[in-house]
Amino acid sequence: MTKFLKTSNLLNGLFFLAVLVLLFNPSAKAVMIRGLMKVGLFQPDMDMSVEKSAAVPDVIFQSTDGRKIHLSDLKGKVVFINFWATWCPPCIAEMPSINSLYQKLKNNKNIVFIIVDADRNFSKSVSFMQKNRFTMPLYQLASNVPPELVSNAIPATTILDKTGRIVFHQNGSADYSNPKILEYLNRIAK
Template sequence: MAFTKKRIFNIAFYVLIVAIIFTPLGFKVKVFTNQIFSGNPNTLKQEEQIVLQNYNWKFVDAKENSFNFNDYQGKVVFINFWATWCPPCVAEMPSLQKLYTDYKNDVEFIFLASDKVKNVNKYLKENNFSFNVYYSNYKLPQELKHTVIPTTFVLNKSGKIIVKETGAKDWNSEKTRKLLDKLLKE
């Protein structure tokens, strides 16, 4: 059986596809692809913006310290649902870290992981991310329910959902910064 150039190319192509799909290399390729194609987040149309009705929601940090969402009423809140095994989630983390670094004293950031604490801690350490991550086993407010990750919400001081985005986004964009600055002045 002679190996022609075409046959060698086909074998190499299939090996590459298998490597991308079934190895850690594939995860990195998916993350890179998501970073390239992530766009800027958009605000919801006025008629789509709804006010959060129920602030009675609890979540915990990695040390099991409990937090109540009631404490965040009257503040600009940025909520991101994510996991370390999710390529679009991982793709947007560098831009989220940059945004967090600049706005952590003014905006309440709540990063909620759908993951094991040890996986999250390892991921944060490996990437030098400094934001706090929380976990929720409690029922989410109806307005924050979602079916995919990453899903991100931005709430104004009145509890109105101004942004609801799914998929990887460039959160460190000028557009996002202008929106947060505007919400902080209201």
């Protein structure tokens, strides 16, 4: 019996249990990814030499209060768009950093945040945002979305400049609390 209670066996058992939790618990995965973000991994690729794309076709989003906004009506503003889902650990992991960025920029009238529910279960996303005390504006799609904004992978984040052209696109999670993002958004919003 004491053979099984050796320290190495207990540590192996705890390690195996931790791996199982990470495999089957989205919240645990999100916590792990968020921790990796804090040590410098998952930084957004801020390659400012990216060639601007053509203007993105119009997309319609609907807010939690039923108000509809057209992407085409936001020309003249920088638009930060993030597609996410409540079941997606990388999405959950990056949400605090997006909320932090939003808090720093919410009073800048030249920058608009559109956080898009990809769940197709808006009430679940609203509940998630409230539970986590995220104050970013939440939207759902009210039209088709062009592949330039989101492909088959989420999270997906796109930044449009004032002319409506894509100047940044990130598939996968990233730490948006990076000061370079804040500086970049403030610069292109002038």
